[in-house]
Amino acid sequence: MPDRHWIRRRLHDPFLKKAHREDFRSRAAYKLQEIAEKYKLIQSHSKVLDLGCAPGSWCQVVRRCLGPKGLVIGVDLLPVEPIDGVTLLQGDLTDPAVQDRITSLCPGGFDVILSDMAPHTTGIHHADTERSAELVGLVLDLCARWLKPGGAMLAKVFEGAEYPALRQRARTLFRFAKTVTPEASLARSREVYLLGQGYHGPTSRATASQAHPQPGSPRPASPGAAPPEAEPAAGTRANPDGRLSSRSATGPDDGPPPPPAPPRPSPIAPLRMGKRKKA
Numbered sequence: 001m002p003d004r005h006w007i008r009r010r011l012h013d014p015f016l017k018k019a020h021r022e023d024f025r026s027r028a029a030y031k032l033q034e035i036a037e038k039y040k041l042i043q044s045h046s047k048v049l050d051l052g053c054a055p056g057s058w059c060q061v062v063r064r065c066l067g068p069k070g071l072v073i074g075v076d077l078l079p080v081e082p083i084d085g086v087t088l089l090q091g092d093l094t095d096p097a098v099q100d101r102i103t104s105l106c107p108g109g110f111d112v113i114l115s116d117m118a119p120h121t122t123g124i125h126h127a128d129t130e131r132s133a134e135l136v137g138l139v140l141d142l143c144a145r146w147l148k149p150g151g152a153m154l155a156k157v158f159e160g161a162e163y164p165a166l167r168q169r170a171r172t173l174f175r176f177a178k179t180v181t182p183e184a185s186l187a188r189s190r191e192v193y194l195l196g197q198g199y200h201g202p203t204s205r206a207t208a209s210q211a212h213p214q215p216g217s218p219r220p221a222s223p224g225a226a227p228p229e230a231e232p233a234a235g236t237r238a239n240p241d242g243r244l245s246s247r248s249a250t251g252p253d254d255g256p257p258p259p260p261a262p263p264r265p266s267p268i269a270p271l272r273m274g275k276r277k278k279a
């Protein structure tokens with residue numbers, strides 16, 4: 001049962017109130033909105049993959065940015081209420097059958113891969129950060145399969161001992177990689193977002209920025225996008241506005257500790273998929 005402090009925080013949470021007013025399914029919408037605006041992540045024609053999309057507020061944000069040529073596919077372990085213009089898949093990203101399904105839905109690849117995936121937290125710091133880092137590691141692996149050259153990735157990570165290595169790996173795959181912490185991430189949360197822009201795959205950064213092969217060369221940053229900023233030393237907390245916080249363990253979406261994990265769908269269960277009409 002949520003404690004009094006949690007209830008009080010929610011009652012006074014401006015992002016929650018705003019989400020209700022603006023018809024977003026969760027306050028998480030404002031995390032993506034802030035980052036997407038600052039870094040010009042999503043263009044009207046973008047093909048976007050949203051991993052860990054339930055209850056769907058990031059899909060809503062993306063959909064509002066897209067024009068008729070854009071595409072958004074949302075994937076989650078949990079069922080998601082239909083969202084107009086969004087293709088939804090229920091399944092576990094670690095399941096190869098789900099990965100194949102994603103490939104078949106967008107064989108040309110994605111311009112942007114988003115991941116707000118969060119493991120069920122145990123309250124044991126190193127276990128939670130390790131599982132979160134595993135998910136982000138998988139997303140980085142899958143960029144090779146799904147992300148177009150020059151594409152962008154944004155992935156939530158629970159910051160822990162594994163994080164500097166993840167960020168370092170992202171730097172070998174993207175022209176720019178940095179840590180961002182949006183305003184809507186609660187100060188007590190230990191989540192940060194790893195942003196990579198200008199995907200070039202597993203080559204050295206120097207090689208990638210010097211060479212300009214035809215398809216495959218990193219796309220220049222969009223006009224008007226925030227310039228890449230220097231990353232502080234490994235282990236220090238970095239955010240675009242210099243906001244610093246010391247954070248304690250929280251649930252996956254800044255909420256209270258999560259309830260016991262719901263049963264995971266069988267990896268071979270049929271996937272619910274397709275463009276849905278609003279209920």
Ligand SMILES: C[S@@+](CC[C@H](N)C(=O)[O-])C[C@H]1O[C@@H](n2cnc3c(N)ncnc32)[C@H](O)[C@@H]1O
Pocket residue numbers: 025026028029051052053054055056057058059075076077078091092093094116117118119252253
């Ligand atoms: C914080 S929520 C995402 C909130 C979402 N971005 C929004 O705006 O509504 C994290 C989600 O990640 C999902 N998730 C965690 N592990 C996953 C996996 N292996 N495959 C698919 N989804 C996963 C969880 O089911 C959960 O719904």
